[in-house]
Amino acid sequence: MGMLILFNKPYGVLCQFTGEPGRATLAGYIPVPGVYAAGRLDTDSEGLLVLTDDGALQARIADPRHKLAKTYLVQVEGVPDEAALAALRAGVDLGDFVTRPCQVRLVAEPAWLWPRVPPIRERKSIPTRWLEIVLKEGKNRQVRRMTAKLGFPTLRLVRARVGEWSLEGIAPGEWREILVEPVGVPTTPASTLPRQPRPSPRRNGAPLRRPLRRST
Template sequence: MSWFIRFNKPYDVLPQFTDRANTDSPRSTLSDFIDLPGVYPAGRLDRDSEGLMLLTDQGKLQSQISDPKHKMAKTYWVQVEGTPDEAALKTLRNGVELKDGLTRPAKARQINEPEMLWPRTPPIRERKTVTDSWLELTIREGKNRQVRRMTAAVGLPTLRLIRYRIGDWTLDDLEPGHWDSLPMPTLNAAPQRKRDRRPRR
């Protein structure tokens, strides 16, 4: 049987099945929640981020979801310090200059606190003198810690980061720390190489 699953990764869980870097005091990993042979993540999600991960035992599917060249859209709910103004949202949409280059255009809008939100353990750091707000941000690339760096660049430090959607798949009806099986999607056909029509000599 082939597996394609979605998992709602809790905060402070490594996005891998083993903790090779800390063998004396292992941290929580995917193996604490998922016991399926040969299944691997299709893409990563930082330890201090939460939300949707897709896993499969099919290498081609794993590559198609995780490889940036396919530009699969990923949507995040981002709790930030402060309140975004139109200038900040415009910068997020048009591209943010980071140390490793300009980000691609993104979708960005301010939203209310998501209704399906669950308590985080531990809770986020709150400051009574600083307001917070929520953004919905959709990107099609995967620079290291990109969403956190984007919001910081426009003066809105990230407090909490939840990935809600990858492509057509969402977190809907999936509790933190739980996974379920999905129908195996049809793989996109690989692009065909153009034939060289130059006459042979």
């Protein structure tokens, strides 16, 4: 069985285990050796980061050729009209590449979303709206570049889902460990992979994982 960690990355945390002094990294939240991020989130983005100790699974999750859908909640400055939404869905020419067609819709601000620390800088004279964007690729700062190209700068970006895995029940800075079949083992369909947490490793008698706050 492979190990998969679902981590709710806070704003300002680097998606790596080492970094410059004074910079927050994954090491401050996930004291588990031998796991690596399957894909990345920008330092100023938040939400679901998937880590694993299975190299083949890491590549499968991160590689856009496998078309694993990633769902983002995006707060933008301004109010995109239907023409702007259609342009995002069709694909945006960013100069160095054209984005693939994707799913985009206007949504209400999620009631379950935590306050960002620090808060975003809003201009009182300009309204903001939330978008749900589902991509099957994920190049460097792609979502931010897409919305900016159409005149709607991204103020806040939260990844809510990667494939079948979501942020549900995981507070910012916390993580959940699950077991999955190794890549290449065809006996268990992805939809029936076990989801129960296994006992966390311990150090000096204390659990390593942070306690999870359950949604009510």
